[in-house]
Amino acid sequence: MPHTRKTADIEQQLLVEAIYRRYHYDFRGYAQASLKRRLHTALTHFNCKTISQLQHLVLHESTVFPALLQYLTVQVSEMFRDPEYFRGLREKVVPILRTYPSLKIWVAGCSAGEEVYSLAILLREEGLLERSLIYATDINASALQKAEAGVYDIDRVPGFTENHARSGGHTSLSEHYSAAYGRVVFDKSLRRHIVFSDHSLATDSVFAEVQLISCRNVLIYFDRQLQDRALALFHESLCRRGFLGLGSKESLRFSSHAAQFDEFVPGQRIYQKRGEA
Structure with missing residues (x-):
């Protein structure tokens, strides 16, 4: 019997369910087309012809799932990515953040830490870092280790430096x-101002009240139901009139939580939680 597309879809669903039951990582609400592309790449790495073969390895060889996780989670970022977003934070959001005696900020899906350090540098430049605590979370333990180390290849620095300057940075990145x-x-x-921690937007709950959440280029990999779950967490976690930053291809427009936020920096996907009626 030929290995049909329908069979592959069934295998994918079974693998995702097996991962959830065995390792408590929940990819069931991820966009399946995106997951399929990443699994296709993983099959080559693990020398598997089918997802069923990969599932067998995941369940019976303890070293396989941590390696597979590198394929299932997206680890592509750069410092001050989309510089206009950071300029919007600097020029529009920071003046309001200054009014708080202390600040808590959540970077959800922090990957290898580029955005976390970008925010920390921005806060230092604006004189706010000393009264700030940044929670940097991800489901990928390997990525969190890289983020905590704060080590990057030097050939990436020219791009980081250009983005920093375009974001309105007024120190030298060096x-x-x-x-x-x-x-x-x-x-x-x-x-010293960053706490790195494992957290899943698919299964975990709110852990702190924060003034700013930056979750960029994460929701695009979720289906609508999981997007709404994550946005509900963000709304609950944000203080009154707190701020939410999303990626350039993400929007609240079609979310069930759209009415709970106002667009604060038009065009840059920076929103403000509405005050209580």
């Missing part, structure tokens, strides 16, 4: 890292 052996390491003084 003031915030040291370079050696083809890599750069961001200052420990930045990391």
Whole structure:
């Protein structure tokens, strides 16, 4: 019997369910087309012809799932990605953040940490870092380790530097890292204000009240139901009139939570939670 597309879809559903039951990572609400592309790449890496073969490895070889997780979670980012977003935060949101005696910020889906350090540097430049605590969360333990280390290849730095300048940065990015052996390491003084932690938008609950949430280029990989779950978490976590930043291809427009937010920086996907009626 030929290995049909329908059979592959069934195998994918069974694998996702098996991962949830065995490892408690929930990919059931992820966009299936995107997941399919990533699994196709993973099959080659694990030398599997079918997803069923991959499922067998996932369930019976303990080293396979952590490796597969690198394919299932998206680890593509850069510092000050979409500089106009950070300029919007700097020019429109920061003046309001200054009114708080202390700040808590949540970077959801922090990947390898580029956005976390970008926000930390922005806050330092604006004189707010010393009274700020940034929660950086992801479901990928390997990515969190990389983020906490704050080490990046030096050949990425020119792009980081250009983005930082375009975002309105008013220091030299090189003031915030040291370079050696083809890599750069961001200052420990930045990391003192960051808490790295495992958190799943699919299964976990709110853990703190925050003034700003930045969750960019994560929701695009979720189906509508999981998007709404994540947005409900964000709404619950944000303080009154708190801020939510999304990715350039993401929007609240068709969400069931759209009425709970106002667009604060038009065009940059920065929203403000509405005050109580």
